Every structure is written in structure tokens, then in C-alpha cells.
Amino acid sequence: MKREGVIITTFTIERIRQIQLFQIKIPSETKNIIGIEMGVRILSGFTAIPPALPTWVLPINFKRNIVLGELKLQSYESANVFYTGELTLNNNTGNADFTSQFFIPQPFTHEYASNEDETTVSGKTTIVQGVYRDKLADQQEGTYSYKVNVYVWCEVKDEGELKI
Secondary structure (H helix, E strand, O other), rough: EEEEEEEEEEEOOOOOOEEEEEEEEEOEEEEEEEEEEEEEEEOOOOOOOOOOOOOOOOOOOOOEEEEEEEEEEEEEOOOOOEEEEEEEOOOOOOOOHHHHHHHOOOOOOOOOOOEEEEEEEEOOOEEEEEEEEEEHHOOOOOOOOEEEEEEEEEEEOOOOOOOO
């Protein structure tokens, strides 16, 4: 039987083009790091407005997804980055959904499947170093702030639970 645990790290992006450095302590009960997942919650400001579509449009109104930032993770014991990914807001959650005729779909009403990105990193890793770079400023002007959650999924040794 495979037992899993998750380590959640949260930080807030409050400045344009902010770079956030952080560390995640990996408990000794960890056998392997098996996945990485990211989440976001907008706190203030506004999200980017996609560029205007030409006069002729498809019946399905596709919009450009918004890239909020880029995450890179590296094991303290190893020199290579083992994970890199972009945190995005999906602007197309309402496509192929008849209910969008009556209201504008939002991520909290039409959430798309959120799955972890699989990875395999030895549990001998004691610390994971992370770098998050805000890229939302490339798509919009003005001030904003948002909270980023990084979920590190771990396979736990059979002896016990994940203790942080």
C-alpha cells in the first residue's frame, strides 16, 4: 500500500515582477517526492484582459490564458532543477458549457481538473529550494497581489505519517 502526504507552502506576490525565493523542508519520513502542484488566489488588482479578437470570431470564444508566473524547484543536495512549470489562469472554462449563456463562468464555479505534475525525487532530499518569478506584469499594467500555493506530494515510508 502506497501512503502519500502533502507539504503546502504559501507565499504572497505583492510587487510587479517580484521574485520569491523559498525553501521547503522535506521530513525524514519521506520515501520519494512524487508530484508538484500549484494553485493561486487573486487578492487584489485585476487580471489581464486578453487582446481584442478580430471582427470575425468563431462560435466558441477562445481567450488567451493568463500566465501569472514561473516556478522552479531544485533539491538542495543536487545541482539540477527537477521541476519547472507555469502558473496560469484558464480563461476558457466556459467553452462548451451551455450555462455560460446566463452567467460568466469563473474558476470557482467551473473548475478544471487540477492534477499534480508527476516527478520522482529521492526522499534523501532534506530541503527543496524554490524560485517563483512573477510574469503577470508582462500582460497587464497596474498593481495587483495574489497568493501562490505550492503542493509537494510525497510518498511516505510505511513506519508513520508525514511530520513537518
